[in-house]
Amino acid sequence: MNRFFVEPDQIGGGSIRIMGQDVNHIRNVLRMRTGEEILVCCGDEWEYTCRVTAFGEREILAEILDAQKPGKELPSRICLFQCLPKGDKMELIVQKAVELGASEIVPVSSRRCVVRLDRKKAEHKVSRWNGVAASAAKQSKRMIVPGVHEVMGFREALEYAGNMDVRLIPYEKAEGMAAARxxxxGIRAGQSVAVFIGPEGGFEEEEIEEARAGGFLPVSLGKRILRTETAGMTVLSILMYLLEQD
Structure with a gap:
């Protein structure tokens, strides 16, 4: 069953108004007709089973048939801080991070990042990445659409993570796997977790020290050196396994 996201004010009186780009997608791509059923979420714990009842010029109406709390979100807020990779790798990273349960993604510009984005290019990229996140959220049946933030500088990102309960920074010189395990x-449900992933060239020593000073804990991901697009997915996979309650 296809899934769509709406704002809370689009729900009321036993029906839901679907607006924006989803109108074209439902009408012209999926070619749905009245009577077909869909799933709708509005960013909270509720999921609505609906029946399409009417097609308007700019909106589609759907009758609410059932409401449930499927509990599909992880019990912790996980924020992936991803230093900008080369090429289109960020799209893959965003897609997989959403599938694995990340609550938000923060693109970071660190010292060894090869990619440098001016304001206009950054806005275009972030818009594109948010589109990827929305598609991944629908495909993986998330209850929310994780947001991709504007690109942050390294120190700005450290400050943003400052209020999170657990702050992790995978680092090849960290203690071995026993310490990592x-x-x-030890991470518990309800704790917020920041995961800081370096670029292709890794972090500079000074950046690691700055992160340590900001409360980040270096963690080993094994004896092999992982690509930037692999490291974050590895940590998120481990956290999903540890935190998933049912």
Whole structure:
């Protein structure tokens, strides 16, 4: 069953108004007709089973048949801080991060990032990445659409993560896997978690020290060096396994 996201004020009186780009998608891409059923979420814990009842010029009406709390979100807020990779890797990273349960993604410009975006290019990229996040959220049946923030500088990102309960920074010189297992297995449901992933060239030593000073804990991901697009997915996969309650 196809899934769509709406704002809370689009729900009322036993029906839901679907607006924006989804109108064209439902009408012209999916070629749905009245009577067909869909799933709708508005960013909270509720999921609505609906029946399409009418097609308007700019909106589609759907009758609410049932409302349920499927509990599909992880019990912790996980924020992926991803230093800008080369090429189109960020699209893959955003897609997989959403599938694995990340609550938000923050693109970061660190010292060894090859990619440098001016304001206009950054706005275009972020818009594109948010579109990827929305598609991934629908495909993976998330209850929310994780947001992709504007690109942050390294120190700005550290400050943004300052109020999170657990702050992790994978680093090849961190203690071995025994320490990593102890650290990761100690994370509890309800805690917010920041995961900071470096670019292709890794972090500079000074950046690691700045992160340590900001409360980040270096963590090993094993004896092999992982690509930037692999490291974040590895941590998110581990956290999903540890935190998933049912």
């Amino acid at each position: 102890e650290l990761l297995s």
